[in-house]
Amino acid sequence: MSQAIPTTPPAALARTTNPVPPVTWGERGSKSLKLLALAVGLVVPAAAWAGGPPGIAPAETAPAAATAADVATLTLLMVRQLRPNRLPPLSLLDLPPKDEGLAGARLAIDDNNTTGRFLKQNFALELIESEDPAELIAEVKKRVEGGLGFIVTDLDAKATLDLADALKGLDAVVFNASAPDENIREEDCRANLKHTAPSRAMLSDALAQYLAWKRWGNWVLVSGTAPQDKAFADALRRSAQRFGMKIVEEREFKYDPGSRRSDGGFEQIQQQIPTFTQKLPEHDVLVVADEGELFGEYFPYRTWDAKPVVGTAGLFATSWHPAIELWGGTQFQNRFERLANRTMRPLDYNTWVAVRSIGEAATRKQSVDRKTLIEFMLSPDFEIAAFKGRRLTYRAWNGQLRQPLFLATGKLHVTVSPQPGFLHQFSELDTLGIDRPETKCRAYQK
Amino acid sequence: MTLLKTSAALAALSLTSLALGAGPAAAYKVFISNEKENTITVIDSEKLEVVHTIKTGNRPRGIILSKDGKWVIVCTSDDNRMQVYDAETFQYVKDLPSGPDPELPILHTSGNPLYVSNEDDNLVTVVDIQKGTIITDVPVGVEPEGMGMSPDGTMLVNTSETTNMAHFISTDGYKNIDNVLVDSRPRVAEFKSDGSEVWVSAEIGGTVTVIDPKDRKVKGKINFEIQGITKDAIQPVGVRFTQDNSKAFVALGPANRVAVIDAKTYKVEKYILVGQRVWNLGFTPDYKLLFTTNGTSNDVTVIDVASEKPIKSIKTGRYPWGIVSGLTPMKAADNGAAQ
Numbered sequence: 001m002s003q004a005i006p007t008t009p010p011a012a013l014a015r016t017t018n019p020v021p022p023v024t025w026g027e028r029g030s031k032s033l034k035l036l037a038l039a040v041g042l043v044v045p046a047a048a049w050a051g052g053p054p055g056i057a058p059a060e061t062a063p064a065a066a067t068a069a070d071v072a073t074l075t076l077l078m079v080r081q082l083r084p085n086r087l088p089p090l091s092l093l094d095l096p097p098k099d100e101g102l103a104g105a106r107l108a109i110d111d112n113n114t115t116g117r118f119l120k121q122n123f124a125l126e127l128i129e130s131e132d133p134a135e136l137i138a139e140v141k142k143r144v145e146g147g148l149g150f151i152v153t154d155l156d157a158k159a160t161l162d163l164a165d166a167l168k169g170l171d172a173v174v175f176n177a178s179a180p181d182e183n184i185r186e187e188d189c190r191a192n193l194k195h196t197a198p199s200r201a202m203l204s205d206a207l208a209q210y211l212a213w214k215r216w217g218n219w220v221l222v223s224g225t226a227p228q229d230k231a232f233a234d235a236l237r238r239s240a241q242r243f244g245m246k247i248v249e250e251r252e253f254k255y256d257p258g259s260r261r262s263d264g265g266f267e268q269i270q271q272q273i274p275t276f277t278q279k280l281p282e283h284d285v286l287v288v289a290d291e292g293e294l295f296g297e298y299f300p301y302r303t304w305d306a307k308p309v310v311g312t313a314g315l316f317a318t319s320w321h322p323a324i325e326l327w328g329g330t331q332f333q334n335r336f337e338r339l340a341n342r343t344m345r346p347l348d349y350n351t352w353v354a355v356r357s358i359g360e361a362a363t364r365k366q367s368v369d370r371k372t373l374i375e376f377m378l379s380p381d382f383e384i385a386a387f388k389g390r391r392l393t394y395r396a397w398n399g400q401l402r403q404p405l406f407l408a409t410g411k412l413h414v415t416v417s418p419q420p421g422f423l424h425q426f427s428e429l430d431t432l433g434i435d436r437p438e439t440k441c442r443a444y445q446k
Numbered sequence: 447m448t449l450l451k452t453s454a455a456l457a458a459l460s461l462t463s464l465a466l467g468a469g470p471a472a473a474y475k476v477f478i479s480n481e482k483e484n485t486i487t488v489i490d491s492e493k494l495e496v497v498h499t500i501k502t503g504n505r506p507r508g509i510i511l512s513k514d515g516k517w518v519i520v521c522t523s524d525d526n527r528m529q530v531y532d533a534e535t536f537q538y539v540k541d542l543p544s545g546p547d548p549e550l551p552i553l554h555t556s557g558n559p560l561y562v563s564n565e566d567d568n569l570v571t572v573v574d575i576q577k578g579t580i581i582t583d584v585p586v587g588v589e590p591e592g593m594g595m596s597p598d599g600t601m602l603v604n605t606s607e608t609t610n611m612a613h614f615i616s617t618d619g620y621k622n623i624d625n626v627l628v629d630s631r632p633r634v635a636e637f638k639s640d641g642s643e644v645w646v647s648a649e650i651g652g653t654v655t656v657i658d659p660k661d662r663k664v665k666g667k668i669n670f671e672i673q674g675i676t677k678d679a680i681q682p683v684g685v686r687f688t689q690d691n692s693k694a695f696v697a698l699g700p701a702n703r704v705a706v707i708d709a710k711t712y713k714v715e716k717y718i719l720v721g722q723r724v725w726n727l728g729f730t731p732d733y734k735l736l737f738t739t740n741g742t743s744n745d746v747t748v749i750d751v752a753s754e755k756p757i758k759s760i761k762t763g764r765y766p767w768g769i770v771s772g773l774t775p776m777k778a779a780d781n782g783a784a785q
Contacts, residue, residue, distance in 0.1 A: 114568075114588045115609045118625040328607060328631075331547070331566050331589050363610065363627065385610075385630035385650035389700075390678040427676060 073122045074368040076355060077148055078105050079136055079163070080129035081155045087257055089293035093410070096345075101154045101177060102127060103340035104348025105355045110339065112359030121362055125355070133159035137166045144172040149370030152354045154347065157181035164190040171370050173377070175354035178347055180291075181231065185398045186434060189441035194377075194399035196350040196357070198319050200235035202433035206317040206405040206417035207287075207310060208239035209431070213419045216284035216308075220277075221250045222299070223289035232312065233289040248281045257294045273302035280305065287311040314409065317417070320349030321408045326416075327389040353386050353401060357394075360384045389416075395430070398441040402429035474730045475533065475772035476737055477518050478746055479506035480763030486520065487762040488536065489737075490776060491730050494748055494758050500536050503529050507767045508550035512575065513557030515773030519575070521548040521562065528562065528573075533772050543580050545571045549591055554617060555599035563590035563604060570604050572620070584620045586613050594635030594644050596659055603644050603659075605632035612646045612655075614662055624662040628655040634726075636685040638709070647682035647696060654682050654696055656712060666712045668696075675701050684727035686736065688751065695736055695749075697724040704738055704747075706754050718756055720747035728769035739766040 080101065088095055097103075105125055112123040126143075130136050133155065140151055140163060149172045153160055157179040164174050168190075176184065176195045184190075185199050198206075211217070219240060223233035233250075240247050253276065277286065277299075286303055288311035290296035296313030308314060322343030325333065336344040344352075361373040361382060376382055383391040388404045395402060406413045422431045430436070473492030479502070480487060486506060488498040503522030506529075510519050517539060518531045528542040528551060545564030548571070553560050559581055560573045568588055572581040587606025594603035602615045605628070612635055614624040629651020637644045643665065646655045656666040670680045681699030687709060688694075694707040703717040704724060721740025728737050729751070736749040739762075746766060748758045 111588060111608055114606075115611065115627075118609075118611060119627070328565075328589065331608075334566055335588075360630075383630065383651075385608075390681070391630060391650045391652065427678070429678075 071120045071122050072368040073124060074150070074358070074362055075124045075126060075148055076105075076109070076150045076152060076358060077140060077143055078102060078125055078127045078351065079140055079151055079153045079155060080127065081133055081136060081159055082129055082131045083156075084131065087292060087294060090295070090297045091293075094293060097340075097342055099340060100345055101347040101351045103336065103342075104177075104344065104350070104352035105152055107336050107339050107348075108352040108355030108359065110335075111352075111356060112362070115359065115363050119363060119366060121368055123355075123359055123362075133162060137163050141166050141170075144170050147370075149173065149374065150358045151175065152177055152351050154178045154351070157184050160184055160193065161188055161190065164193040167192055171374065173374050175351075175357070177350035177354050182235070182434070185400050186440040189398045189443045191399075191443040194354075194357075194394055194401070196319075196353045196401045197347075198317075198403065198405055199400060199433050200232050201238060202400075202405060203317040204232065204235040204239040205242065205432045206407060207315070208236070208243040208245055209417045209419040209422050210315075210407050210415055211245060211285060211310065212243045213421070217245050218281075218283045219245055219247045219285055219287045220280050220283045220307075221247050221287045221289065222253050222277075222311075223250070224253055224255065224292070224295060226292055226294075228291040229289045232291055236287055236289060236311070247287075248283050251276070253290070253295055255295045269298050270302060273298055274304045277302075277304040283307060285310050288313045315407055315414060316409075317405050317407050318346050319403065319405060320344060320346045321406050321413055323408075323412050324387075324406065326413075327387050329387050332387050353384065353392070353403075356386065357382075357384050393427075395436070397436050397439050397444050398434075399444065400433065402427060402432075404429065405432060472730075472732060472775040474732075474774075475776055476728070476730065476746075477509055477511075477533075477770050477772070478737070478739060478762050478766045479509045479520050479768040480765060481505055481507055481741070481767040482765035483763035484522075485763045486518070486531070487766070489746070489760055489762075491735055491771065492776075494760060496760065496762070498536055499763065500531055502531075503527070508548070508562070509768035509770045510551050510553060510560075511770050511773060513553060517575075518770065518772075519551055519560065520768070521551055523547050523549060523565070528560075530575075533774075540578060542573055542575060542578055543571070544573065545569050545583065550593045552593040552595050552602075555595060555597060561593055561595070561602055561604075563593055565589050565591060565607075568606075570602070570615070582620065584615060586615075586622075587611055587625075592633050592635040592646065594637050594646075596637055596644075597639055597641045601659060603635040603637075603646075605635050605646055607631045607633070607649075610648075610651075612644070612657060614659070626655075626657055626662050626664065629653045629667075633683045634685050636687065638687050638691045639689075640691060642691075645685050645694065647685050649681045649683055649699065652677060652680045652682065654685065654707075668707060668712050668714065670696075670698060670701075670705055670714060670717075672698075672701055672703060672717055675703075683725045684738070686727045686729060689733040695727055697727050697738055699723055699725060700742075702740075704736075704749065716754060718747075718749055718754060720749070720756060721745045721759060726768050728771055730771045731773050737769050737771070739769050741765045741767065 109123050109125045152175045160176050160179050174193045180200045223229045286307050286309050288296040290312045300309040300314050361376050383393050386392050404416050407415050418428045418431045424430050476489040478487040486500040490497045504524035506520045507523050508521040518533050526546050530539040544562045545567050547566035548562045549565045551562040560575045562571050570584040586604050587609030589607035591607050592605035604613045612626045628646050629648030631650040632646050633649045634647045644657050644659050654668040658665050680701045682696050684697035686695045694709045696705045700723050705714050706716045720738045722742035724738045724740050726739045738747045745759045745761050747756050750757050
């Protein structure tokens with residue numbers, strides 16, 4: 001997009017109540033979807049989402065107009081990098097919805113507003129999206145200079161880092177909800193950058209702990225040729241070493257994805273995968289590293305040896321799964337489905353946690369002042385309930401959200417890591433990912 | 447074999463008599479809802495053994511007794527209704543309406559109506575239990591859960607798990623009087639029997655907040671520390687006060703312990719080791735025994751209140767959730783009839 005991004009007029013930012021006549025969430029959802037589809041690169045006004053579902057109305061609350069003056073509004077920014085050239089995953093079931101990530105943020109805005117209503121706080125969300133990271137960053141910077149302080153991102157690692165650098169010295173914090181890259185949490189970490197997305201090391205540790213618990217200690221590692229596949233393979237090698245697993249052989253799967261959709265295809269794949277997996281040494285599992293989901297799903301039930309497939313296909317680690325009903329998850333999933341007319345995906349969960357973190361800080365400090373909230377979120381007192389059965393906190397050394405991770409198949413979770421028996425001096429959750437003594441991050445050291 | 451059996455029985459007997467002190471023990475029926483098994487386990491509080499299992503609707507959770515003690519009322523959450531069973535004969539009596547996903551019911555002090563939190567629609571439903579009709583719905587916060595009733599019947603306290611608040615609602619006209627912010631994921635609200643305080647447990651926050659119901663000011667916050675247990679495994683849920691309000695028992699979830707707290711100083715005095723993921727607590731009517739539902743280990747722990755010691759674990763159905771004790775002592779014939 002070369003076209004400049006229009007800015008929402010300041011009046012819209014100051015609005016504290018929803019000026020749109022009440023419509024059902026279904027209608028509202030499809031309306032904004034259309035808007036998004038038509039106006040790529042547009043700023044979608046926040047006010048349309050600021051209302052929240054019909055929740056609690058304290059009996060003595062006067063009409064919104066009368067109290068608008070007392071209500072403090074906190075507007076958050078969601079920033080999306082549109083990646084139309086990204087190849088779609090193999091399965092029709094896995095095609096990303098247009099509002100992926102955005103819907104999670106919207107649900108969290110609603111959840112923030114139900115508490116905010118009692119505390120005279122109102123939360124609103126604005127979306128900025130474009131294919132061009134430079135354009136996105138320039139626009140975000142302008143908004144931050146105009147007073148906004150909280151940005152939730154669906155960007156790749158480089159754009160995430162560039163954004164954090166562009167905001168250096170300003171009162172703003174970026175929540176990375178999508179990039180799993182280790183470097184932006186480690187050697188390239190930034191003090192104004194937090195991560196609700198789990199890192200690759202967290203995901204591979206979650207998997208490795210379960211394989212260790214199962215005593216499936218001999219792995220064959222099959223990785224793709226894309227840089228992110230290689231990065232995940234690196235994470236798996238580290239996890240294998242950390243938890244005493246052995247990689248008995250590695251193979252690279254060179255693959256030209258071609259068209260995802262073709263009438264036929266399985267006849268050849270049925271021949272190719274057994275051939276590719278022939279003559280492997282004795283192993284317990286075949287571990288696939290294919291982050292783009294371009295070939296991994298071809299492996300289960302097609303390997304030469306009858307071995308389970310894990311990694312990015314078969315059994316995989318994830319921050320969320322649409323079938324989770326643990327720890328009050330049922331109501332959470334139902335709320336999401338009512339809002340978005342679809343099931344919740346990991347990116348939605350990651351954006352939800354980010355937006356809820358900001359709301360939780362505002363609730364606890366009874367303030368919407370960005371400096372106050374940013375500072376509070378850095379303190380050890382900050383914690384959040386996020387349907388994971390225990391409080392979640394951010395690591396003090398690199399801003400990574402500590403969280404249990406699900407190991408699941410396409411249908412259902414199999415287990416939750418950390419696994420029993422993997423102990424830690426401070427928090428078992430720190431057995432997932434790079435721990436404090438190993439970190440290369442220095443930005444958080446004062 | 448016979449010898450072994452006898453000595454085991456003797457040991458159990460001596461434990462029981464130790465537990466109940468000098469006075470003759472009354473045998474009550476204790477009802478446990480089993481969330482995953484769709485049953486209610488009935489336990490004889492004297493023999494400390496299971497005497498009957500009632501088949502219920504889907505996902506039985508919150509369970510209470512009618513004021514006269516004749517009915518057991520249980521939320522069958524996945525059926526979006528409540529069910530009534532006869533506390534003497536264990537026979538099904540009738541269904542009661544609720545909103546979607548009812549979780550915890552509580553009765554008005556007069557015995558009717560009943561207030562039930564519906565976890566999935568942000569409402570508390572008011573139900574006439576005699577007529578079996580819905581009187582009204584009261585809008586509350588996101589994921590309403592805990593229900594407390596002031597002893598004078600004027601004030602209902604509802605906690606909402608995602609709003610992180612205790613909502614104070616007058617039972618006269620259902621006006622929302624006040625909203626008190628507590629820690630994350632409040633689960634249970636329990637009044638002292640003198641009405642002086644209401645305690646709200648926060649499962650994820652790991653605390654209990656003490657609120658003065660008169661001015662809704664926070665009087666204190668109770669924290670827990672257990673050696674060898676990480677802080678995020680300490681998850682308070684069930685709260686019960688002794689008859690004289692001098693002590694409180696608080697169930698601590700996956701910490702597998704029940705805290706004993708001085709209810710005046712708010713100081714934690716001890717931790718009693720029980721089964722796994724302990725959620726709800728219930729006294730026998732004489733306040734001599736406290737039962738705990740241990741979800742993950744499929745059992746209840748029986749605590750002798752006087753000595754503050756666990757005396758027995760009793761196997762229940764799968765994932766025991768709620769607990770209530772019958773009011774009237776069990777008749778001798780009950781066991782035979784039930785079995």
